[in-house]
Amino acid sequence: MSILSHSLPAAHDSAPVELLRRRLPWVLLALLAVAFGLVPWLGDDYWLNAILIPFLVLSLAGLGLNLLTGYTGQTSVGAAGFMAVGAFATYGLLLRVPGLPLPLALAGGGLIAAGVGFVFGIPSNRIKGFYLMVTTLAAQFFLEWVFTKFPWFYNYASSGTISAPRLEVFGHDLHSPTGRYLLTLSCVVLLTWVAVNLVRSQIGRNWMAIRDMDTAAAVIGIPVDRYKRLAFAVSSFYLGVAGALWAFAYLGTASAGSFDINRSFQILFIIIIGGMGSIAGNFVGAAFISLLPLLLNYAGQNLLGGNVDAGQLQNLQKIIFGVLIIWFLIKEPEGLIRLLTHLRERLARWPLRF
Amino acid sequence: MSVHREFRKPTPMRQSLQRAIAGAVLALSASSVLPALAQAAPNEQFVPLATYRVGPYASSGIPWWAGTIDYLRYVNEVEGGINGVKIAWEECETEWSTDRIVECYERFKNGRDGAPVAFFLTHSTPASYALMEKGAADRIPLIDPAGGRTESTDGSVFPYAFPLLLTYYGQASVGINYIAQREGGFDKLKGKKIATVYHDSPYGRETQAAIELLAQKYGFENIQIPVAHPGNEQSVQWRQVRQLKPDWVFLRTWGVSTPVALKTAARFGFPADHIIGDVWAGSEADVIPAGAAAKGYQALAPFPGGDGFEIHQRLREQILDKGKSDLKDPSYFGKVYYNIGLVNAAIAVEALRAGQAKFGNRPLNGEEGRWAFEHLKIDEARLKQIGFAGLLQPLQVSCSDHEGGGAARVQQWDGEKWLLVSDWVQADRQTLRPLIEAKSAAYAKEKGITVRDCRAEQ
Incomplete structure (x- = not known):
């Protein structure tokens, strides 16, 4: 059935071009109001510290990678490397530039990460697909090595660990869970808003043209190389800010080991499962990847804890998690966000069926 | 063939399968919202365990936590708890990744079903670093024997971090001292x-x-x-x-x-x-x-291998032979990692005992737990009583000294098993102390911590 709807052109509910019709996104506004207003008062430490902050940071990282992989079509497995750049650069700025306010330090960390991303994006002029992926893999290992090898980056601490020197914005101390949550949420909302507009703009359309077919994009006059490098830079900016938030708003400390290849894969899975080329998909994917294992662990402990051998139980959770990923991807290869869109459309027509 | 079937209307069987899976997912998510089955009671001491039974470090995590759980079970079932206070524990799987350990800490820092938490075993130096400030803010002692942040030995700056037994500096010093011993x-x-x-x-x-x-x-x-x-x-x-x-x-x-x-x-x-x-x-x-x-x-x-110590005999009799051990493969019994788990659990239990001597025979909270660890004293006689003579060094922790022991034995591999070739070799702690104090003072300055006066605490 879905084949039919794809192949027949004129299946619009309304006129295809209707530029002026813009409704206020009530649902989104309500969600934001709850996130900013209610959650900090209702949420306890556990929810803020261990659930919401990592979820938001991973969503932001997913968003960064999605701009590069989902929108521009350049596969990268070096996401965590750029997160490390952001974290270490923000730390360095806060440490070495006295009096620099936190928002500027975060932005600076992001900009330095963007610069590094730009450099590692240069090979994308010549190499494509799997080969480009291997160069991003090299970036991942190189960056991890740099932040272990040169003690200057972590201020000669014997442990190689960096910790946030100070977390304050305009005199407000952000060390409490609520403060760190609001900091993270503000960054994520702001950057998401920028991303939404970015992908709708000329830049975003050029990226998507390159993703869909770069030869055709070049033929219609899009400077392909420049836009690919731009995608690397913008993506790395997002990843850099996410890395700094991961280090300082969530864990409180970080070392090169916090941004290893597994983190890169985690972020890649977030966008594959959430939905490539979708902004909301990052949030769904991050929820799936970061929260589902906790949910399974929790459910396993409560339902079966004590009756089933603990080792078996942990392996069982891994199996369920894997099966769910496979099942969702078979059901909808375009990601969970697609599944949700279908569900919404179906509900809108209920009880009629398409 | 199968491709075509994909686009057909769902058959009743497929639908029912889908419903079953959807139902299972729903049930799983609902169960996390419902109140949990009571596993702890307010008169019990709750011990969260950040285990790692899967993932790349599972091979060390499985025997390690088995040692800890076996000892806690022994205390509960054979000794009737710590002065009658039963220990309740619950695991969270972390795969030894720092963010999951932090999540586990956050999940359980307020205890479980009214049973309070007196300490958190971090089991990982990166996690000890990550939790350092959280532990101090929440007043939960972080226990990381033979690991952790070296300068947190200085309890006047780090009241809630305990790198017990032997810090990394201590390890270096014991190594040099043993070489000196061998050289004469x-x-x-x-x-x-x-x-x-x-x-x-x-x-x-x-x-x-x-x-x-x-x-x-x-x-x-x-x-x-x-x-x-x-x-x-x-x-x-x-x-x-x-x-x-x-x-x-x-x-x-x-x-x-x-x-x-x-x-x-x-x-x-x-x-x-x-x-x-x-x-x-x-x-x-x-x-x-x-x-x-x-x-x-x-x-x-600092935790030698071998299953010939007194405690192993007791565990074999009461836990292993009765099929209550957490070890699935009994050949790990008495291996180095298993013994680490045993030693960690024993230190924690002894600390709780020390705390109960002051606060009464009841479960302790984090603040009382800190007092308990800072007044932990295990001497040779006590080691003999609990069956750890030779396996654990005499330990005396204080406000200014969160390491306590600072010694290790040396074991030699004979091709089949570890043999102990020395008695406890003490680290040169006087020499290293200024180094530690300089680093902890720098930390206190960076974070704006008011240093505790340990002489007033005695």
């Missing part, structure tokens, strides 16, 4: 060459300052040779060792780099019995893959 005195160290082959990571570099200081004091030549992670090719390093001809090699590797180091050393003709491994390079998993090359290799052991 500290004066014999003068002019000797001691090479440290280390895993090039924060863990590997942690001891550099301490060895540098000791080299100045005793006049030996300090050679540092890094091995890049993961360290499965070390020809360059051991060729360098052969050229420099050190008298001793202090091996501070980890994971796969240990057996590779031993094998490569044998290939380049460096004698295994002149290699001293540190704490985390001294388990069965480190030497068995090296085969014959590991024979004669010695390693520091």
Whole structure:
């Protein structure tokens, strides 16, 4: 059935071009109001510290990678490397530039990460697909090595660990869970808003043209190389800010080991499962990847804890998690966000069926 | 064929399957919202366990936590709890990743069903670092024996961090002291060459300052040779060792780099019995893959291997033979990692006992837990009573000293098992203390911490 709807052109509910019709996104506004207003008062430490902050940071990282992989079509497995750049650069700025306010330090960390991303994006002029992926893999290992090898980056601490020197914005101390949550949420909302507009703009359309077919994009006059490098830079900016938030708003400390290849894969899975080329998909994917294992662990402990051998139980959770990923991807290869869109459309027509 | 079927209308069977799966998912998510089955009661002491039974470190995590759980179970079932207070524990799987350990800490820091938490076993140096400020803010002692942040030994700056038994500096010092013992005195160290082959990571570099200081004091030549992670090719390093001809090699590797180091050393003709491994390079998993090359290799052991200690006899009788052990493979009984778990649990239980002596026989909270750990004293007589003589060193923790012991025994691999070849070798803690105090003072200044006056606490 879905084949039919794809192949027949004129299946619009309304006129295809209707530029002026813009409704206020009530649902989104309500969600934001709850996130900013209610959650900090209702949420306890556990929810803020261990659930919401990592979820938001991973969503932001997913968003960064999605701009590069989902929108521009350049596969990268070096996401965590750029997160490390952001974290270490923000730390360095806060440490070495006295009096620099936190928002500027975060932005600076992001900009330095963007610069590094730009450099590692240069090979994308010549190499494509799997080969480009291997160069991003090299970036991942190189960056991890740099932040272990040169003690200057972590201020000669014997442990190689960096910790946030100070977390304050305009005199407000952000060390409490609520403060760190609001900091993270503000960054994520702001950057998401920028991303939404970015992908709708000329830049975003050029990226998507390159993703869909770069030869055709070049033929219609899009400077392909420049836009690919731009995608690397913008993506790395997002990843850099996410890395700094991961280090300082969530864990409180970080070392090169916090941004290893597994983190890169985690972020890649977030966008594959959430939905490539979708902004909301990052949030769904991050929820799936970061929260589902906790949910399974929790459910396993409560339902079966004590009756089933603990080792078996942990392996069982891994199996369920894997099966769910496979099942969702078979059901909808375009990601969970697609599944949700279908569900919404179906509900809108209920009880009629398409 | 199957492709076509994909686009057909769902058959009743497929629908029911989908409903079943959807139902299962719903049930799982609902169960997390519903109140949990009561597993702890307010009159019990709750102990959260951040286990790792899957993932890359599972092979050490499984016996390690089995040791801890077996001892807690022994205390509950044979001794009737700690002065009658039963211990309740619950696991969360972390795969030894820092963010999952932080999540586990957050999940359980307020206790469970009214049973309070008196301490949190971090089991991981990165997690100890990550939780350092959270633990101090939430008043939960973080216990990380033979690991953790070295300068948190200074309890006046780090009231809630306990790198018990032997810090990384202590490990370096015990290594040097044992070499001096073998050479026949500290004066014999003068002019000797001691090479440290280390895993090039924060863990590997942690001891550099301490060895540098000791080299100045005793006049030996300090050679540092890094091995890049993961360290499965070390020809360059051991060729360098052969050229420099050190008298001793202090091996501070980890994971796969240990057996590779031993094998490569044998290939380049460096004698295994002149290699001293540190704490985390001294388990069965480190030497068995090296085969014959590991024979004669010695390693520091604040928790020695072996199942001949008194506590093993008791556990075998009461737990293992009754099928209550957490170990699925009984051959791990008495292995180094299992014994680490035992020792950690025993220290925690003794600390709770010390706390109950002051606060009464009831479960303790985090603040009382800190007091308990700071007044923990286990002497030889007590070690004999609890069956840990020879397995655990006498321990006395105080407000200014969160390490307590500072000693390790040395064990030697005979090709099949670890044999203890020395008694407890004490670290030179007086010499290292100024180094630790300088670092903790710097931390206090950076974070704006008011330093506690430990003399007033006595």
